[in-house]
Amino acid sequence: MRTKTREIAILRFTTFVCLFFGILGVAASQLAHSRSLLLDGLYSLIQSLFILGSGRIVSLLFTSDDQRFPFGFAAFEPFFLVIRSLTLLIMVLSIGFSAFLSLFNGGYAISVDIALPISVLSLLVCAVVYSILKREATKLNSPVLRAESKAWLLDTLLSFASMSAMVIAQIALRFSFSGLMRYIDPCLTLGFLICVIPLLTKDLVQYSKELLGAAPTSSTQTALEKIAYRFVRKYDFLKAEVFASKQGRSLNVLMYVFLKEERPLLQLDAIRLEMLKALYTYSNWCEADIIFTLDDRWVDYNTLPSLQEA
Template sequence: MTDERALRVSVWASAAFGVLALVWGVLSGSRLIVFDGLYSFAAVGLTLLAVLALRTARRGPDERYPWGREAWEPLAVVLKAAALAGLCLYALVGAVVEIVDGPTPIAVGSALVYGVVSTVAGLAITLVLRRLSRGGSDLVRAEAAEWAGDTLLSVGVLVGFAVAWVLTLTGRPEWAAYVDPVMVVLASGAFLPVPARLVVRGVRELLSMAPDDEVLAGLRAEVAAVAGERGYGESVVRASKVGGRLDVEVDFVVPASATVAELDEVRAALLDRLGTTSLTVGFTADRRWIV
């Protein structure tokens, strides 16, 4: 239940941030703070989608889903990341239009205070979620990455409004007005790689592609160890990661004299070493059947 607890923390924190940012942004006239609020509200709905996907995945296999429901997890990650990327692009275009048309003045002092509050609070939530995500699902790790990106946005808000405050104090309020839309452009552009990476990772899982090289290398090392213990000359490892499930298929070339009892011992040894619940092991005396 740690995953759901982490997602609930994210939902309530996002809702609080959304209300705070929208009210503060409207009162101060800052497009950047309003963008921060819209981002937080979007995160609320998308996190609820993540909770639904997590509960669905945990229902396990049945006649309708014979291999399990883990694909709902990467699907939720892809939808969430794509929506956040769209919001960033919308903010980016709006800020560029405002720069071209001429920005409107904002309450710099109020906006600077918001930057301090949002940065400190965002950092705190990020640290909490990272702690809860250790050993958790990809959904929780995606949530922690999202909050890390939002904290970077808050840092951008703080730095930008600090610059605007200095410009105002030095008698250049017309220049200070450009800081808000420029920071929207920089912040939204800097944050776009985060959902982009999540989309790529989620699509890889939906397409049942191989896991990271590090994971695959670890699997091959364990299989090679078992093959070496048994004196088998060759083995082939295939794997794919879908949500929290790691599907592994191992094929061995074995002597024709191998008994069923010996082969079952190999299966047991592999299951003990790999620790995966989705393991298929094949044996053949003819190399051509494992190509």
């Protein structure tokens, strides 16, 4: 439970920071007439709302199964992250479209004196928060904190893009390139979005795959197979087949162990417990079913399509 408490405390802290800079960024963007600063502020505002949801998701993951969800709440994590990625992607595309249209309408002037100090402050704070979240996500093995760290990395890059727009605009103003100054902010906004959209799309695809029960990475699959075949060799089983899916931090494993000869039930129960401990050592978010069988003909009829074909 200490892990849960630490995750929620970190999420609460980042919520307040994110909400503050979101409101500050949106307000300053209206005064400075800067879409890059507006993008930064809106991103922070939306992110703060989703961080509140992240705390609820973390609480669910540490909640015992109930009658409504007898197989637990693991799917809630990728489901939440899909919604978050989709919302951020829509927001980014909307602001990008607005910046794109402004290029054909003469651009717009920005007030550097208002926007630049806020962009610099936002850049420094976002970079610090990103570093903290990245470290804690690795330490706690938390997909939620990992997603938050990615979001803060994007927020850091957004602040950098906004600051760059202000600095270039200041240089253009000093050298009397007022006509060029009107196009700096929309061009940098669009340039940044071209880099960000693939990242958000990649996250959306990854979390969607997890939600649909896709297999884990090949390295995870290989590690699970090594665990299985360690016991195959140790107890002289015929073979083992491992099927796995990953949802957020949860790893669901189904393992068929094929016997050479009949063995006592108590012996198999003891071996199953030993195998479960090995799997849990690999991942403390592992849920596993281990099935021993001597006659494997039933395995071929374990799915509805197979039964219909028969």
